[in-house]
Amino acid sequence: MADYDYDVLVIGAGPGGYVAAIRAAQLGLKVACAEGRETLGGTCLNVGCIPSKALLHGSELYEEAAGGTLAKFGVKTGKVSLDLPVMQAEKALAVKELTGGIEFLFKKNKVTWLKGMAKFAGPHAVDVAGSAVTAKHIVIATGSSVTPLPGVAVDNDAGVVVDSTGALALGRVPQHLVVIGGGVIGLELGSVWRRLGAQVTVVEFLDQLLPGMDGEIRKEAAKIFKKQGMALRLSTKVTGVTVKGKTATLTLEPAAGGPAETINADAVLVAIGRRPHTDGLGLDVIGLAPNQRGQIETDHDFRTTVDGVWAIGDVIPGPMLAHKAEDEGIAVAENIAGLTGIVNHDVIPGVVYTAPEIAGVGLTEEGAKEAGHEIKVGKFPMMANSRAKTNREGDGLVKIIADAATDRVLGVWIIASLAGTMIAEAALAMEFGATSEDIAYTCHAHPTHSEAIKEAAMAVTGKPIHI
Ligand code: FAD
Ligand code: NAD
Helix, strand or coil: CCCCCEEEEEECCCHHHHHHHHHHHHCCCCEEEEECCCCCCHHHHHHCHHHHHHHHHHHHHHHHHHHCHHHHCCCCCCCCCCCHHHHHHHHHHHHHHHHHHHHHHHHHCCCEEEECCEEEEECCEEEECCEEEEEEEEEECCCEEECCCCCCCCCCCCCCEECHHHHCCCCCCCCEEEEECCCHHHHHHHHHHHHCCCEEEEECCCCCCCCCCCHHHHHHHHHHHHHCCCEEECCEEEEEEEEECCEEEEEEEECCCCCCEEEEECEEEECCCEEECCCCCCHHHHCCCCCCCCCCCCCCCCECCCCCEEECHHHCCCCCCHHHHHHHHHHHHHHHCCCCCCCCCCCCCEEECCCCEEEEEECCHHHHHHCCCCEEEEEEEHHHCHHHHHCCCCCCEEEEEEECCCCEEEEEEEEECCHHHHHHHHHHHHHCCCEHHHHHCCCCCCCCCCHHHHHHHHHHCCCCCCC
């Protein structure tokens, strides 16, 4: 048998790659992980999940203090002011602590960190920053990068037309921020800057925000964002952006065609999606061709068509989510080690971390019907949940979609202040094949937001108590 430097070489140290590397090492394999960034943790820890959540948390605290929620409960604060450099420094500290934490875990698990960009040099062989490395198994976990908008030049350093990385690092609160794309990034980062004082306009090509989510939830979310003061321009496309000094002028047209108009902004966030990242990886050297969407296709075990080459995370089909990448990281390592690693792609929760949060798992109502299910739907408004009402967090609802014949839960959708935490219960229930009756007869602590899940489950059969 050929002698390799490593049993497993993982390319990319994002949530997919670093988790795969650690699990493979835990299983007794000799592992290296190549990473082109200065720090470990990938998009998620460096310029994604973590810094965005730090700013969402900080801006939520600011809005609570400045916007009156604290005052409503008799907490007097006096004049509240924003120290943006301190908020940004706190974000940077969280990133530093968490990326440093992965470095610690690599050392603890004896994963070798190869610093530099990796490029295939042949079967089982990779060049990392000029050094040749061989491995019996190579896992591609190179993630994704920002999708550019043709004709619109992003310049994060100038800070006028930015992508998500630039929008996380603005050194001033814009007066008018135009967000191109009403998806997850646009709404999360749009919320951050709105809370800190910017006027925010979201321009979305489709007729509704948040593609992929349940239709009713998308509509309800739009109502809530409008109520919060965001201007929504749905069914509208941006056809050009010009920048003069610190002012951007955007040309907008109805998506279906029609007269153009222009609007000005001092900041523009381009957030129209992300695409798989395989640039410079040398896939052609090993005869691996991405599909039409640039993704690397794998089988159920995360094997590519090339012997000894596996792929996981944002670079393969499926939702671009950190926890999906992590679960695939564990599964691929277990498969490489000869165990059985499985990811149930039908039960991957998704959360938008706005206030309220928006979360879902499983099928949408539309998707369930398209898939041929006869369905029953149970809903419960957060306004009727005692804890949410007490906390003055009445916006939103829980919606449960169950199969009419078997009562098995097919999908759960939640808008609630704690939706991101509540959705875990729904995912667990679905993983165990629960019926709506199983959830309805599970005792939920009182008073909690989660009781709304129980009541929505009771509503599937028409018998909630509190509405
Ligand atoms: P990545 O995290 O992209 O990591 C890939 C790594 O590979 C990168 O560090 C890259 O430098 C490295 N790399 C690429 N090519 C090479 C090469 N040739 N050699 C060496 N290294 C290479 N998801 C959530 O679930 N929750 C959230 O709250 C959330 N918030 C987000 C907020 C923002 C602003 C963004 C942009 C994304 C967010 N995401 C969130 C998505 C999440 O970040 C991704 O789904 C996740 O990071 C994907 O993990 P990955 O390991 O597949 O790839
Ligand atoms: P997205 O796919 O969520 O949303 C992009 C939006 O832009 C869509 O609604 C699309 O219709 C719209 N769009 C596309 N072209 C347009 C145009 N020319 N004009 C106007 N609108 C246009 O993508 P995103 O918000 O950039 O996020 C990228 C990925 O990052 C997502 O896949 C998401 O899973 C991940 N992410 C996840 C989280 C989270 O889990 N909380 C947070 C941030 C990012």
